[in-house]
Amino acid sequence: MGMDPLISWFRSHGGAFDDSAMGFSSIKGQGWGAVALRDLSEGHVLFTIPRDLTLSTHTCTLPELFGHSEWQKYNLHTGWAGLMLCMMWEEAQGSSSKWSEYLAFLPTAFDTPMFWSESDLEELKGTSMGADKIGRDGAENDYREKVIPALRSRPDLFGADPSTRFYSLANYHLMGSRILSRSFLVEKWDGKDEEDDTEGPDNTTSMDMDVDEPPAVSIPAAEGGTETEEEPLLDGKDSDSDDENDPTDIAMVPMADMLNARYESENAKLFYEQRDLRMVTTKAISTGEQIWNTYGDPPNSDLLRRYGHVDLIPLAEGGLGNPADIVDIRADIVVNSVSELGLSQSPQSSAERVDWWLEECDDDGFVLEMNYELPNELISFVRLLLLPVSEWSKIRVKSRLPKAKIDDKILSVAINVLKRRIAEYSTTYEEDERLLSENSVASGLSTNKRHSVIVRLGEKRILRGALSKVQERLESATSSAAGVKEQSKKKENG
Numbered sequence: 001m002g003m004d005p006l007i008s009w010f011r012s013h014g015g016a017f018d019d020s021a022m023g024f025s026s027i028k029g030q031g032w033g034a035v036a037l038r039d040l041s042e043g044h045v046l047f048t049i050p051r052d053l054t055l056s057t058h059t060c061t062l063p064e065l066f067g068h069s070e071w072q073k074y075n076l077h078t079g080w081a082g083l084m085l086c087m088m089w090e091e092a093q094g095s096s097s098k099w100s101e102y103l104a105f106l107p108t109a110f111d112t113p114m115f116w117s118e119s120d121l122e123e124l125k126g127t128s129m130g131a132d133k134i135g136r137d138g139a140e141n142d143y144r145e146k147v148i149p150a151l152r153s154r155p156d157l158f159g160a161d162p163s164t165r166f167y168s169l170a171n172y173h174l175m176g177s178r179i180l181s182r183s184f185l186v187e188k189w190d191g192k193d194e195e196d197d198t199e200g201p202d203n204t205t206s207m208d209m210d211v212d213e214p215p216a217v218s219i220p221a222a223e224g225g226t227e228t229e230e231e232p233l234l235d236g237k238d239s240d241s242d243d244e245n246d247p248t249d250i251a252m253v254p255m256a257d258m259l260n261a262r263y264e265s266e267n268a269k270l271f272y273e274q275r276d277l278r279m280v281t282t283k284a285i286s287t288g289e290q291i292w293n294t295y296g297d298p299p300n301s302d303l304l305r306r307y308g309h310v311d312l313i314p315l316a317e318g319g320l321g322n323p324a325d326i327v328d329i330r331a332d333i334v335v336n337s338v339s340e341l342g343l344s345q346s347p348q349s350s351a352e353r354v355d356w357w358l359e360e361c362d363d364d365g366f367v368l369e370m371n372y373e374l375p376n377e378l379i380s381f382v383r384l385l386l387l388p389v390s391e392w393s394k395i396r397v398k399s400r401l402p403k404a405k406i407d408d409k410i411l412s413v414a415i416n417v418l419k420r421r422i423a424e425y426s427t428t429y430e431e432d433e434r435l436l437s438e439n440s441v442a443s444g445l446s447t448n449k450r451h452s453v454i455v456r457l458g459e460k461r462i463l464r465g466a467l468s469k470v471q472e473r474l475e476s477a478t479s480s481a482a483g484v485k486e487q488s489k490k491k492e493n494g
C-alpha cells in the first residue's frame with residue numbers, strides 16, 4: 001500500500017502537506033521513512049497537523065459518550081488504558097471514525113520484546129531489560145481491572161460480547177505498542193505567543209519559543225526525563241513520571257509518526273502552535289536524505305523495548321554501536337562483592353547502611369555510561385559499606401552521603417562488582433562478537449536474536465571498558481605506592 005491514501009485523508013481533514021518537499025520510501029529494516037525530495041533549508045514546514053486531528057482522550061468522543069465521571073470511576077483517566085480503549089473504539093467504528101484511514105496505516109506487528117517467545121527473551125538475560133520493564137503483566141492487569149469492567153458496563157457502546165475482535169486482549173496489546181512507539185506528548189496550548197499562529201512558515205519565533213520548552217518530540221517516555229516504563233504508565237500508579245506527564249496529553253499524531261529516528265541524526269522536529277502542530281526542518285537537508293525526528297537518543301535496550309529496533313553507528317573507539325548505551329548495576333551486586341572480599345563491617349551493619357542509603361537517595365542501582373567512568377553514586381555507596389563503625393555513625397547523624405573519593409580498596413571492590421556483573425550474561429563478549437560477524441550475511445540469526453546480541457554487546461562493551469580503566473588505575477596506584485616504598489627504603493639505607 002502506498003502512502004497516497006494517508007496523505008489524501010490527511011489533507012481532507014485539514015492537514016497541510018508539502019509534497020514538493022517530502023515523500024515516503026520503504027527503507028530496509030526501518031519500514032517507511034520520510035525522504036527529502038529537494039534540497040531543503042532549515043525552518044521549512046514539511047506538514048501541519050490540526051490539533052483536532054491528533055487522536056487522544058480529548059479528541060475522541062468516547063469519554064464523552066461514556067460519561068466523564070464513569071470514565072474516572074473505571075480509572076480510565078490514569079495511565080494509558082483510556083487512550084488504548086479510545087483507539088479500540090475508533091477502530092470498531094469502521095469507516096465512520098474520523099481516524100479510520102489513519103488507523104488502517106498503523107503497524108499490526110512489532111519486533112518489540114513484548115511479543116517475543118520465551119526462548120528469544122532468554123537471549124536478553126543479563127541486560128537492563130528485565131520482564132518488569134517489558135510491562136506485559138501490567139498491561140494485562142489494566143485490561144482485566146479497568147477495561148473489561150468498562151466494556152461490560154456499556155453494551156450499547158461496545159456490543160454484547162465486547163472482548164472479542166476489536167476489544168480483545170491481543171488488540172489491547174497492539175494499541176499499547178502503537179502508543180509506546182508512535183505517540184507524542186502534546187500539551188494543551190497555554191495561551192502564550194498568540195501571534196505565532198499568524199506568522200509565515202519560516203517563522204523563527206515559534207522555533208525560539210520551543211527551544212526552551214520541550215518540543216513535541218515523540219514519545220511520552222522519551223520526553224518524561226524519567227524512566228517511564230510502560231508498566232507504571234499502564235497501571236496508572238502515581239509514580240513521579242505520571243505526575244510529570246499528564247496521561248491525557250498523550251496523543252497519536254498522524255503523519256508526524258511516520259518519521260524515523262537515529263542517534264544524533266535529527267533534522268526535523270514537531271513544534272506546537274495554538275491550533276496546530278508543525279513538522280519543521282531543524283537543519284538543511286539535501287535531496288534524497290532521510291528526514292529524521294528524534295526519539296530522545298535512548299540506549300539500545302530502550303530502543304528495542306519501545307520501538308523494536310537498535311541503533312548501530314560508528315563509535316569513536318571503533319566498531320559499531322549506540323553511543324547512548326548504558327548498563328545498570330544493581331546495588332545488591334555491590335553488597336555481595338564487599339562481603340565476598342571480606343570488607344563489610346558485618347552483615348547486619350551492611351543491611352542497616354543499605355536501608356539508610358535507600359532512604360537518603362532512593363537509588364537501588366547505578367548506571368554506567370560509554371565514558372567508562374565509575375558513577376559517583378557507586379563510589380559513594382561502596383565507601384558507605386566500607387566505613388568504620390564510628391564514621392558510619394557520624395555520617396548517619398549528619399544525613400550526608402560519603403564523598404565519592406576513590407582509593408585502592410574501592411577500586412578492588414569495583415573490579416569485583418564489574419566481573420560479577422559481566423558474569424550475569426550467559427555469553428561472553430567474544431562469543432557475541434562472533435555471532436554478529438558470522439551472522440552478518442550468511443548464517444541467519446533471527447531479527448530478535450540479532451537485536452539481543454547487539455544490546456548485550458553494547459552493555460558488555462561498557463563493562464569491559466570500565467573494568468580495564470579501573471584495573472589500570474589500581475595497577476598504577478600499586479606500582480606508585482611500591483615506588484614510594486622503594487625510595488623511602490633507599491633513603492633509610494643511604
Ligand SMILES: C[S@@+](CC[C@H](N)C(=O)[O-])C[C@H]1O[C@@H](n2cnc3c(N)ncnc32)[C@H](O)[C@@H]1O
Nearest residue numbers: 029030031032181257258259260261262307309
Ligand atoms: C514513529 S514510527 C516511524 C515510522 C515507521 N517506520 C513506519 O513505517 O510506520 C517508529 C517505528 O519506525 C521504525 N524505526 C524508526 N527509526 C528506525 C531506525 N533508525 N531503524 C530501524 N527502524 C526504525 C521502528 O519500527 C519504530 O517502531
